[in-house]
Amino acid sequence: MTVRIFVPKDAAALALGAERVAKALSSEVEARGIDATIVRNGSRGLHWLEPMIEVETAQGRIAYGPVKASDVASLLDAGLATGRDHALCLGKTEELPFLKSQTRLTFARCGIVDPLSLADYRAHEGLKGLERAVTLAPADIVAHVTESGLRGRGGAGFPTGIKWKTVLDTPGARKYIVCNADEGDSGTFADRMIMEGDPFVLIEGMAIAGIATGATKGFVYIRSEYPHAIATMTQAVEIAHKAGVVGTSVLGSAHAFDIEIRTGAGAYVCGEETALLNSLEGKRGIVRAKPPLPAHKGLFDCPTVINNVISLASVPIIMDKGPVYYKDFGMGRSRGTIPIQIAGNARHRGLYEAAFGLTLGQIVDDIGGGTASGRPVKAVQVGGPLGAYFPRALFDTAFDYEAFAAKDGLIGHAGIVVFDDTADMLKQARFAMEFCAIESCGKCTPCRIGSTRGVEVADKIAQGIEPEKNRELLADLCNTMKFGSLCALGGFTPYPVTSAMNHFPDDFRPVPLVEAAE
Amino acid sequence: MVTLTIDGNEITVPEGTSIMRASMEAGIEVPKLCATDMMDSFGSCRLCLVEIQGRAGMPASCTTPVAPGMNVSTQTQRLKDVRRGVMELYISDHPLDCLTCAANGDCELQDMAGAVGLRDVRYGYDGSNHVKARDNGGINLNWAPKDESNPYFTFDPAKMHRLFAVCAGL
Ligand SMILES: Cc1cc2nc3c(=O)[nH]c(=O)nc-3n(C[C@H](O)[C@H](O)[C@H](O)COP(=O)(O)O)c2cc1C
Ligand code: SF4
Ligand code: SF4
Ligand code: FES
Numbered sequence: 001m002t003v004r005i006f007v008p009k010d011a012a013a014l015a016l017g018a019e020r021v022a023k024a025l026s027s028e029v030e031a032r033g034i035d036a037t038i039v040r041n042g043s044r045g046l047h048w049l050e051p052m053i054e055v056e057t058a059q060g061r062i063a064y065g066p067v068k069a070s071d072v073a074s075l076l077d078a079g080l081a082t083g084r085d086h087a088l089c090l091g092k093t094e095e096l097p098f099l100k101s102q103t104r105l106t107f108a109r110c111g112i113v114d115p116l117s118l119a120d121y122r123a124h125e126g127l128k129g130l131e132r133a134v135t136l137a138p139a140d141i142v143a144h145v146t147e148s149g150l151r152g153r154g155g156a157g158f159p160t161g162i163k164w165k166t167v168l169d170t171p172g173a174r175k176y177i178v179c180n181a182d183e184g185d186s187g188t189f190a191d192r193m194i195m196e197g198d199p200f201v202l203i204e205g206m207a208i209a210g211i212a213t214g215a216t217k218g219f220v221y222i223r224s225e226y227p228h229a230i231a232t233m234t235q236a237v238e239i240a241h242k243a244g245v246v247g248t249s250v251l252g253s254a255h256a257f258d259i260e261i262r263t264g265a266g267a268y269v270c271g272e273e274t275a276l277l278n279s280l281e282g283k284r285g286i287v288r289a290k291p292p293l294p295a296h297k298g299l300f301d302c303p304t305v306i307n308n309v310i311s312l313a314s315v316p317i318i319m320d321k322g323p324v325y326y327k328d329f330g331m332g333r334s335r336g337t338i339p340i341q342i343a344g345n346a347r348h349r350g351l352y353e354a355a356f357g358l359t360l361g362q363i364v365d366d367i368g369g370g371t372a373s374g375r376p377v378k379a380v381q382v383g384g385p386l387g388a389y390f391p392r393a394l395f396d397t398a399f400d401y402e403a404f405a406a407k408d409g410l411i412g413h414a415g416i417v418v419f420d421d422t423a424d425m426l427k428q429a430r431f432a433m434e435f436c437a438i439e440s441c442g443k444c445t446p447c448r449i450g451s452t453r454g455v456e457v458a459d460k461i462a463q464g465i466e467p468e469k470n471r472e473l474l475a476d477l478c479n480t481m482k483f484g485s486l487c488a489l490g491g492f493t494p495y496p497v498t499s500a501m502n503h504f505p506d507d508f509r510p511v512p513l514v515e516a517a518e
Numbered sequence: 519m520v521t522l523t524i525d526g527n528e529i530t531v532p533e534g535t536s537i538m539r540a541s542m543e544a545g546i547e548v549p550k551l552c553a554t555d556m557m558d559s560f561g562s563c564r565l566c567l568v569e570i571q572g573r574a575g576m577p578a579s580c581t582t583p584v585a586p587g588m589n590v591s592t593q594t595q596r597l598k599d600v601r602r603g604v605m606e607l608y609i610s611d612h613p614l615d616c617l618t619c620a621a622n623g624d625c626e627l628q629d630m631a632g633a634v635g636l637r638d639v640r641y642g643y644d645g646s647n648h649v650k651a652r653d654n655g656g657i658n659l660n661w662a663p664k665d666e667s668n669p670y671f672t673f674d675p676a677k678m679h680r681l682f683a684v685c686a687g688l
Contacts (some may be wrong), residue, residue: 289561289581443562449607456645473640480603483576483596484564491575 003036003081005029006054006061008111010043010196011228012189018051020069025053028072034081042197044111045351046098048372054093057083063090098348098367103329105337106314107353110197116235118243121200127245129316133208134253141212142168145315148323149335153190154180154271154308155383155412155488157334157401160315163305166295167213170303175215177206178280178299178306181222181229182264182271185384187343188415191309193351195222195229198313199236200245203259205312207250208319209305210257218259219299221276224266234261268385268439272487273306275441286441287487308413310339329355334400342368344380344417354399361395364418375420379504381428383412385435386492388499389425408499410492425504429474430458432496436489446481447490453477454497462510471508475501522588537579537590538566548592549601549633551608551626553580564604565630568592576600601634610641613649613676620672649676 007013007022022038029036044063046052052065062083064075071088078086090096104110113120121127133141146161167175179202183191194202206218222230237259240246248256262280264270270279274288277299298304314336318326327335334356340363342349347369364370364380371377379389388409390397397407404411419428433454440447454477460470478494485491501508521530522540529544536559541548551563559580567576571589576597579590591597609631616622647653648660665673 289559289578291581291583443560444564445562445604445607446564449611452646453607453610453641456641469640476599476603476640480600480607484567484600484604486561486564486578 001035003034004039004056005036005081006039006041006056008043008051008053009040009115009228010050010111010193011226012047012193013043013050013052014228016050016066017068021051021053021067021072024069024072028076029081032076034076036081039114041113042111042115043193043351044093044099045107045193046096046348047350048348049090052090055080055083059083059092061093063093063096064088065090098350098352101367102353103337103355104353105317105326105329106201106310107194107198107339107351108317109201110193113198115197115199115232116239118200118239118245121198125320126200126316127204127251129319130204130207130245130251132319133211134251134255138168138212138214141208141319144319144323145212146323148318148326149330149333150311150314150318150326151334151401152308153310153314153338153413154273155185155410157411160307160311163295163307164209164212166293167215167303167305170296172214172303174217174300174302175213176299176302176304177209177213177215177218177312178273178277178294178304179206179218179220179309179312180271180273180276180306181220181226181233181309182268182276183223183226183309183413184268184271185386185413185415187381187417188341188384188413189343190339190341190351190414192226192229193339194309194313195226196232199233200240201313201316202233202309203236203240203246205315206259207246207257208315209307209312211250211253211255213303213305215303215305216256216258218257219262219280220259221262221264221270221280223264223271230261230263237261267441268435269441269487269489272441272489274487276306277304286443287489289486310413331355331357331398331400332402334402338399338411338414340367340399341413341415342418343415345371345373345420346416346418347372356398356400358399359395360390360397360399360416361392363399363416364395368416368418371418371420373420373422375422377418378421378423379419379425379428379500381417381419381496382415383410383495384415385432386410386488386495387412387415388495389419389428389503390499391503393503408495410495425500425507426458426462426510429497429500429508430455430462432493432500433458436493440489441487444484444486444490446484447486447493450477450481450484450490451493454481454493461508464510467509471501520584520586522584522586522590524590525592531584533584535584537568537577537582537584537588540584541579541590541592546592548579549630550580551630563608565601565634567597567600569594569597598634602636605631605634605636606639606641609636610639610643610645611647611649614643615677619677621677 049065054061054063109124142164150160151157269275270285275285279285294304339353436451442448457474482494527544531540549565561578561581566579568579569591662675
């Protein structure tokens with residue numbers, strides 16, 4: 001029987017040499033006359049073990065990693081094709097503690113299937129949600145999504161069902177589904193992993209959204225830094241189209257839905273929904289004032305659902321297994337699961353999907369395994385470049401939208417970046433302001449001028465120039481930006497700055513170099 | 519028609535009216551720089567912020583339409599602080615030329631600085647700016663010279679305090 005060997009084609013695995021491993025494996029297998037096919041799967045999300053290759057055996061899949069091209073010969077010598085032991089052998093993939101303790105709903109297939117095989121997708125419960133949706137009235141689909149408690153995974157946590165209902169209830173000759181795949185947050189890669197590892201689930205989710213709201217056209221706006229995701233999504237849409245999953249008759253129903261892939265041009269702010277819409281329309285990516293809401297007047301002034309990749313990719317399982325199944329996971333008003341992305345100076349970097357409710361400490365210490373450097377954890381930034389820094393004292397905070405808000409933080413897109421005790425939090429605060437200055441769309445004063453002044457004030461503090469006065473000025477500036485800015489780029493930049501100042505005051509008191517210089 | 523309360527005054531205006539316009543009808547002046555009757559509101563200067571009971575944050579009154587029963591405050595201490603903070607940022611990137619400026623005495627920026635009570639620019643004037651041709655001993659790439667090619671008005675980019683500013687008169 002032909003043995004299947006899996007070598008990820010995920011960008012993170014490729015960056016770590018997966019392509020060389022695949023080449024070496026394919027020529028060695030041929031040279032040795034082994035009857036094997038090499039499947040290029042997505043990543044399982046254990047990034048510190050990438051490239052992690054797997055072989056299918058009668059006992060299940062056996063994993064090896066991290067594998068270099070030069071390891072291939074010795075792996076085959078040891079009996080890789082039959083799942084034999086080797087120094088790099090990790091045992092059964094499903095038994096790896098990092099994977100076993102997860103609740104994989106949205107990422108159920110990621111890393112398991114051949115991303116571009118619709119047959120594989122179907123064999124792993126794919127398309128069941130859409131098959132169900134085409135038999136339901138739009139309002140019933142919306143009711144399902146509302147009941148599931150699903151909230152937007154792009155950052156704001158807005159209830160997805162309510163957004164869909166608004167679009168359903170807004171009359172319009174044309175309506176659109178826009179998938180936000182700009183994924184600009186530092187330390188995040190969930191959108192990319194699903195697009196590269198299980199693209200059909202996103203296509204399925206978008207088609208369901210289309211049927212639920214009356215939209216017949218969808219766009220996926222993918223950041224240009226994701227060439228592999230763009231390629232995989234483009235091919236997957238073609239395959240889905242040919243198979244009648246999308247097109248003039250979705251799964252043979254009376255519903256039409258088409259998807260087009262679009263590429264961004266590198267601006268962080270184009271992840272903000274209204275700037276994204278402007279960019280999609282071919283205009284400069286500048287933030288629009290709300291109202292009008294995109295749900296009323298969005299893309300080309302038509303009613304538009306704009307959702308994050310993970311929000312849309314979570315819909316198929318909700319439609320398949322029912323809203324109650326999904327809602328049963330989680331805590332408080334945060335229902336279902338969330339793909340937590342552990343990055344930075346962490347020992348176990350990768351994607352960990354779990355129900356809401358783990359504490360930050362569990363995530364950082366137990367799952368993430370502490371720092372990669374082995375030094376003590378000083379801070380973690382949760383929620384991307386606009387998220388707050390959490391000190392160890394707040395590690396009992398539960399991963400839940402409201403619990404984080406209560407501690408002046410945010411979950412955002414669920415990226416966690418770990419810092420050890422060598423991090424200088426004043427530098428991190430300065431970086432937040434610098435990032436805002438570079439990425440600002442330039443529309444409004446607090447963000448446009450404030451971020452540049454923020455960098456200058458942080459520099460003065462670092463140089464010991466009137467530190468007390470400048471600390472107060474920085475706090476005042478944060479207040480102006482927080483309440484005065486039009487969108488969350490300027491409005492949330494104070495989160496990392498203020499949290500750094502409040503939790504790590506010592507870093508803001510460097511040895512004075514200059515006496516009062518006025 | 520929509521009835522709402524602004525600073526304790528009840529007022530009725532047509533649906534779709536902005537809070538800023540409704541305030542004016544009620545005789546309440548909300549500070550502003552970027553809104554004019556000649557253009558659609560844009561919402562960039564952030565001086566016209568207001569607070570609405572039951573809503574988080576500070577929406578711009580020029581881009582926010584009225585709603586029935588809304589209770590709007592235009593003059594809270596929190597608003598005053600933010601407006602002064604915004605004005606301080608504007609002036610930190612503006613030439614201190616009032617005495618010799620053609621717009622002196624008929625200048626919205628000057629008026630607003632006064633209206634929000636700006637006295638001190640704590641950032642100083644040594645930072646990044648569009649005002650000085652040379653900066654810290656080098657050429658300031660943010661600076662552009664005055665355009666005096668038009669006989670009727672002069673365009674001085676350093677004094678351009680808002681996107682899409684109407685430049686005649688500056
Ligand atoms: C500066 C900025 C950047 C953003 N970047 C992203 C992004 O990269 N991806 C994303 O899904 N949402 C991003 N958002 C959030 C979107 O504006 C919007 O809330 C989201 O796409 C809505 O989808 P959801 O309800 O499914 O989360 C960003 C917001 C801001 C203010
Ligand atoms: S806060 Fe910044 S990014 Fe957002 S609208 Fe204002 S200038 Fe643009
Ligand atoms: S444009 Fe500037 S310099 Fe001229 S009067 Fe107004 S505030 Fe003063
Ligand atoms: S007048 Fe409303 S933002 Fe400028």
